[in-house]
Amino acid sequence: MRERVLVDAATLAADLQVSAAPDPVEGPPVVLDVRWALGMTDGHDQYRAAHVPGAVYVDLDTELAAHGAPTDGRHPLPSAAAFQQAARRWGVSAGSRVVVYDSVGGTSAARAWWLLRYFGVEDVRILDGGLAAWTEAGNALEPGDVTPEPGDVVVQPGGMPVLDADAAAELADGAGLLLDARAAERYRGEVEPVDPQAGHVPGAVSAPTTENLGPDGRFLPTGDLKRRFGELGVADGGTVGVYCGSGVTASHEVAALAIVGVDAALYPGSWSQWSNDPSRPVAVG
Structure with a gap:
C-alpha cells in the first residue's frame, strides 16, 4: 500500500528523466508544489525562488478549498466545477500521474493528494520527505513560474469517504474511532490560535499527524505506523474518521492510515466547523 501513497525522491527524479527522453513510454507525472502552513503567506514566493523542475504551484487557500460562512469551516471542500478548473490549470488530464510535495513533511501536500483522489484521479502520490528530500538527494531546482498545457480531466466526487459533523459525533460516541490530528495542546484545549473555542470533539482520540513522521520529515516505516495506529485503537474492520483544524493536516493522517491499509474518512469541516456551532x-483535557 505504501507505494500507492508515497514516492521517494530518487524514483521521482528517475521518472522525470526517463519522461524527458526521446519517445518516452509515457509522459511525465504532473508535479504540484503545495507549500502552505497555518499563518504562512509566502508559499508562492518560495515556489518562484526554487522548485522541483516542471512543478506547478497550487494555492491551497484558493484552489484546494471553498470559502463560505464560518459554520462551514475554514477550508470546506471546493465544488467539483471549481476543482476541475484548477486541476486542468495544473495540467491534469484523464490518466495523469500526479506527485504532490511541500516543505512540511507532506502535511499540506496531502490535502491535494486527498482532493485529487476524492475527485477520481487514481494515481496520486506524495513525495516522501518533500522538497528537503529532493535536494538532499542532489536533485536540481529551478526558479520562476511554470504554466503547463491545460489538462482535460473530468472530475467526479466520491472517491474518498467523508464525514459530516453528525457522523463524526457518532464515531466519537462509540460507533467507531475518531482521531484528532491536531497538536496535542490544541486537542487538550490549552491553546487555540484560530478557532472560536478550545478543546476537542468529546470522545475523539488525540493523534497528532506530525507523529506519523520521523525526524527526517519522511513517513515512519509501515510497521511503525501500524503499531502507532494500533495503540490509538485502530482495529481491523473498524470505522475510522479523522479531523483536524480545517481538514488539511487530517488529510495527512488519512494518507498515513492508507499506507497501512486503512480507508479512513475525512471530516472536512473539522474543528473550525464544530467549534463554530454552539449546539x-x-x-x-
Whole structure:
C-alpha cells in the first residue's frame, strides 16, 4: 500500500528523466508544489525562488478549498466545477500521474493528494520527505513560474469517504474511532490560535499527524505506523474518521492510515466547523 501513497525522491527524479527522453513510454507525472502552513503567506514566493523542475504551484487557500460562512469551516471542500478548473490549470488530464510535495513533511501536500483522489484521479502520490528530500538527494531546482498545457480531466466526487459533523459525533460516541490530528495542546484545549473555542470533539482520540513522521520529515516505516495506529485503537474492520483544524493536516493522517491499509474518512469541516456551532459539545483535557 505504501507505494500507492508515497514516492521517494530518487524514483521521482528517475521518472522525470526517463519522461524527458526521446519517445518516452509515457509522459511525465504532473508535479504540484503545495507549500502552505497555518499563518504562512509566502508559499508562492518560495515556489518562484526554487522548485522541483516542471512543478506547478497550487494555492491551497484558493484552489484546494471553498470559502463560505464560518459554520462551514475554514477550508470546506471546493465544488467539483471549481476543482476541475484548477486541476486542468495544473495540467491534469484523464490518466495523469500526479506527485504532490511541500516543505512540511507532506502535511499540506496531502490535502491535494486527498482532493485529487476524492475527485477520481487514481494515481496520486506524495513525495516522501518533500522538497528537503529532493535536494538532499542532489536533485536540481529551478526558479520562476511554470504554466503547463491545460489538462482535460473530468472530475467526479466520491472517491474518498467523508464525514459530516453528525457522523463524526457518532464515531466519537462509540460507533467507531475518531482521531484528532491536531497538536496535542490544541486537542487538550490549552491553546487555540484560530478557532472560536478550545478543546476537542468529546470522545475523539488525540493523534497528532506530525507523529506519523520521523525526524527526517519522511513517513515512519509501515510497521511503525501500524503499531502507532494500533495503540490509538485502530482495529481491523473498524470505522475510522479523522479531523483536524480545517481538514488539511487530517488529510495527512488519512494518507498515513492508507499506507497501512486503512480507508479512513475525512471530516472536512473539522474543528473550525464544530467549534463554530454552539449546539456542539466541547471537551478539554
